[in-house]
Amino acid sequence: MSGVRHIHLFVCLTLFGLMSGCVTAPVAPLTERNHGYGQSEDEQKLIRRANQFETELLAKGLVLDDDTVTTYVQRVGQELVPTVTDGAVAIRFHVLRDPLVNAFALPNGGIYLNVGLLARLENEAQLAHVIGHEIAHVVQRHGLQQHHSRKATIIAAHIADVALFGTSIAYLPALGALASYSQEAESESDRLAIGYMVSAGYSLQGAEQLFKLLQEVNQRESIWGSVYSSHPDNAQRASETRSILAGRYSNVGSGRINARDYQQIRERIVLENLRLKLNIHQYALAVKAAEHDLALAPASPWLHYYRGEAYRLMAEDPSGAAREYAWIQDEKLNDELVERYRQLRTVHLDKARQSYRQGLSQDRNFAMAHRGLGLVAYAEGDGQTASNELNQYLNLGREIHDRRYINNILGRIHP
Ligand SMILES: [Zn+2]
The missing domain is CATH 1.25.40.10 (Tetratricopeptide repeat domain)
Structure with a gap:
């Protein structure tokens, strides 16, 4: 997190000089007291944009309407949410009708798992890591952090390819502004996801398996900048995760994998x-x-x-x-x-x-x-x-x- 602030400070100094109002207070995670979620003008704006974005996703038929799948994903998701101070934000889970291998979390607590990603998974423990990662983005308020240290986004340059296929991928540019995070934020989410998995009693094998599965994903089935694409960062994340598992969590006993539970939704x-x-x-x-x-x-x-x-x-x-x-x-x-x-x-x-x-x-x-x-x-x-x-x-x-x-x-x- 300090890395993010350094970048922010650096950008401020370079671009604007020491202007007042440029240096912002650090973003407190929602698990801390007095986090002040939704109080700053910036965050209110992000939340409003996220709400609007969600309304559009729904209106354009991009949200999967399948009770069996949605109920299952919500059940798994809710068990992973850590105790959030004051229930500041309602974290909600949805499945997006998009074959791209991706998932994202919005600053208003909306978490979306793409059909393309879910179709790759084999058990609930793997899903738990994906969901935990997205929950961590919300809890750590990475959206607001990123908003403070915004750098030029590279996502727009890669939309044309997908648009060529006439898909409903039109949502990606808007998403880039709401849910693209720094490398530090991604690593932090990976790390916290493991903690959430342990608390919910999942086997950490799920995290390891997940990265293995993602290495097989064709670059085209993912998106650049997506945390679930096979670009080089993914290899780094895999090795970071392995060392966390071998270190702090090496003594954690076996947990649940729930492969059969996952089969209930897998075929659909x-x-x-x-x-x-x-x-x-x-x-x-x-x-x-x-x-x-x-x-x-x-x-x-x-x-x-x-x-x-x-x-x-x-x-x-x-x-x-x-x-x-x-x-x-x-x-x-x-x-x-x-x-x-x-x-x-x-x-x-x-x-x-x-x-x-x-x-x-x-x-x-x-x-x-x-x-x-x-x-x-x-x-x-x-x-x-x-x-x-x-x-x-x-x-x-x-x-x-x-x-x-x-x-x-x-x-x-x-x-
Ligand atoms: Zn992420």
Whole structure:
């Protein structure tokens, strides 16, 4: 924390000279008495902005509306919140419908966990470290600290890539101003998260596992400046965490991991993550995610289905597939690349068919697989098979949301 103040002081001296009002009082954590949360004009402004930001997230459909998931995350979260003086701020937990691997905490106590991050986790102890880290940002008032020592943010420069995919990522620039913290603040949050985990009885293995999992995250699935991206700072955080575990906490006994509890929400989260990826034309990344999850849950017909969807859409949208490839590889998108995907059309349709069939082999009455098989046949010009499969889909499915679309296709097969 003293580092942050030094930077602040340095900025003040360099930019403005010794102006009065530039040197601010240190920010007291909410666990201390007389913290004065929400009393300064600066903090009130931050809280107002955060409230407004949250309203927009909700209005734009970015907050996951799934009671099972939300209730679970809130339960885990509340158990980790340390005793906050006077209940100064109500810390609340939400899940954000965004496949980016990220989580953030706002100065008003709103904590958001992205679907993309939750889909990576395997147990509750790992989640406890993520949540604990975000709680620490609120408790230590890192938002206000950062506001006092604001340096130029680099996030804006990296938004364009993501925006190219037409996603709802429009919230990131606003978020940068509310929830980007110094390296010292990130380290402090990592450290405090371990303390919160111990108090709540979690196994510290969760913290270690978390950093291992995050090393596997593709840079593109995260964001620069995100604490959960695989940029070099992450390696440093991992090693800091390891030394904390080996030092002060080496004598802590085994705690709970709660892998089975996490499974209750994992499948829902994983499927939502795949839907979100497909929505923003991340076909190859969806295949990769589906295969990762199929290794853990090979009997899930839905995972087979979404892998099939990823291949089918890759075949039907060669430009989108080429764009994704160029984006991941940091290459230029050109006609040649699109042509390469056009030529792979048959291969991708075939892979899609195989995936749908695997889904059916897990559940003979799995309607979605018939939908997929029908659409593949239609794409291949096999009207007879398309019509059989799509009719089976309409007959088997309980709630068909795209009946009109499917009937439209059937109409084109039998005019
Ligand atoms: Zn953080």
